[in-house]
Amino acid sequence: MIDEEISNLTTIDAFIQRKQPFAVYRIPGEKVPRLLTQAEGAVRLIYDLKELNGQRGFVIAPFQVSESCPVVLIQPDQWGQPLSVDDDTEEDRKVALRLQGQESFLTSSTEEYAACFHTFINALRDRTFDKLVLSRHLTVDKVADFSPLSIFRAACKRYIHSYIYLCYTPQTGIWLGSTPEIILSGEEDEWHTVALAGTQPLQDGRLPQVWDEKNRKEQDYVASYIRRQLLSLDIHATENGPYPAYAGALSHLKTDFRFALKDNKGLGDLLKVLHPTPAVCGLPKEEAYQFILQNEGYDRRYYSGFIGWLDPEGRTDIYVNLRCMHIEDKQLTLYAGGGLLASSELNDEWLETEKKLQTIKRLIAVPPLKS
Numbered sequence: 001m002i003d004e005e006i007s008n009l010t011t012i013d014a015f016i017q018r019k020q021p022f023a024v025y026r027i028p029g030e031k032v033p034r035l036l037t038q039a040e041g042a043v044r045l046i047y048d049l050k051e052l053n054g055q056r057g058f059v060i061a062p063f064q065v066s067e068s069c070p071v072v073l074i075q076p077d078q079w080g081q082p083l084s085v086d087d088d089t090e091e092d093r094k095v096a097l098r099l100q101g102q103e104s105f106l107t108s109s110t111e112e113y114a115a116c117f118h119t120f121i122n123a124l125r126d127r128t129f130d131k132l133v134l135s136r137h138l139t140v141d142k143v144a145d146f147s148p149l150s151i152f153r154a155a156c157k158r159y160i161h162s163y164i165y166l167c168y169t170p171q172t173g174i175w176l177g178s179t180p181e182i183i184l185s186g187e188e189d190e191w192h193t194v195a196l197a198g199t200q201p202l203q204d205g206r207l208p209q210v211w212d213e214k215n216r217k218e219q220d221y222v223a224s225y226i227r228r229q230l231l232s233l234d235i236h237a238t239e240n241g242p243y244p245a246y247a248g249a250l251s252h253l254k255t256d257f258r259f260a261l262k263d264n265k266g267l268g269d270l271l272k273v274l275h276p277t278p279a280v281c282g283l284p285k286e287e288a289y290q291f292i293l294q295n296e297g298y299d300r301r302y303y304s305g306f307i308g309w310l311d312p313e314g315r316t317d318i319y320v321n322l323r324c325m326h327i328e329d330k331q332l333t334l335y336a337g338g339g340l341l342a343s344s345e346l347n348d349e350w351l352e353t354e355k356k357l358q359t360i361k362r363l364i365a366v367p368p369l370k371s
């Protein structure tokens with residue numbers, strides 16, 4: 001078993017060294033991750049989400065499509081052996097030991113965040129917007145023998161309710177994430193999307209049952225938006241929620257939307273009307289989108305885009321790319337954001353992004369052993 005898993009580790013590293021696109025992902029509720037790779041030809045680059053209509057592959061879409069951040073579609077020609085995530089391998093233990101005590105987070109600028117917060121909150125208080133999502137990024141030193149697959153395996157074990165992925169293409173670089181938010185999943189005539197927003201920590205490991213007005217309003221904006229966008233495509237969904245749902249050590253309010261589609265060849269059109277939802281952008285949508293691009297002060301790249309397997313003739317499982325990191329040669333970049341309303345407070349919102357960043361931080365920085 002150990003030999004097999006170490007050879008999987010070697011395979012993943014070899015894909016990256018050979019610049020061979022791959023994705024490994026674990027759907028919530030499933031035990032075994034799936035591995036896919038494209039050995040032949042280049043990945044497909046897409047500049048308009050509509051071009052996803054009729055396509056099949058592993059899609060990695062940015063928050064904003066541009067020349068430097070296209071939508072990338074891996075069209076696999078090989079499917080890997082299932083990767084077990086049950087047991088700690090010798091390799092995992094070695095990696096954990098090497099990471100002990102590594103807590104050198106480089107940038108975590110409260111000042112930059114505070115300046116953006118004030119710009120955003122002014123635009124909310126003068127009612128230009130009902131909701132705006134403000135996010136930030138954090139750069140962390142990478143240890144020389146950091147193993148993305150070990151982090152992936154640790155995420156699978158820890159976050160059973162989330163979608164876990166690790167992927168690489170030459171255009172996107174390496175990304176890894178653990179996200180609770182479906183943007184589109186389903187097959188045949190059963191499709192599903194969610195309105196997920198509002199955040200609280202779990203209480204003694206349990207879902208909080210009391211949610212304040214700000215959290216409920218924040219989530220309701222997302223639910224109303226999704227309802228509207230689906231109706232614009234003449235999609236009449238049945239709804240369930242809002243109810244508290246698990247997301248690692250956090251909980252969010254969630255409403256499920258389930259629906260049938262007249263034609264599954266139009267999944268690109270559907271993704272185009274949904275993305276970006278007010279869970280990651282704001283309202284009114286177009287104005288909020290432009291405001292974020294102009295005022296957030298950094299490029300989100302693939303954070304708060306979407307990611308996953310798209311197949312109009314089989315099963316589709318696509319998630320919003322949250323609680324994620326971009327893995328580069330020397331550094332890791334982590335991302336997190338939160339929805340602001342006119343009533344938001346700077347300190348609460350900062351702490352919320354800290355808690356969301358912990359989802360990935362706790363996988364990469366093992367606390368030092370007590371001596």
Ligand SMILES: C=C(O[C@@H]1C=C(C(=O)O)C=C[C@H]1O)C(=O)O
Nearest residue numbers: 197198199279322336337338339
């Ligand atoms: C924007 C993020 O998360 C989103 C924002 C939430 C909120 O504002 O409460 C909750 C869940 C997600 O829809 C993130 O994790 O970075």
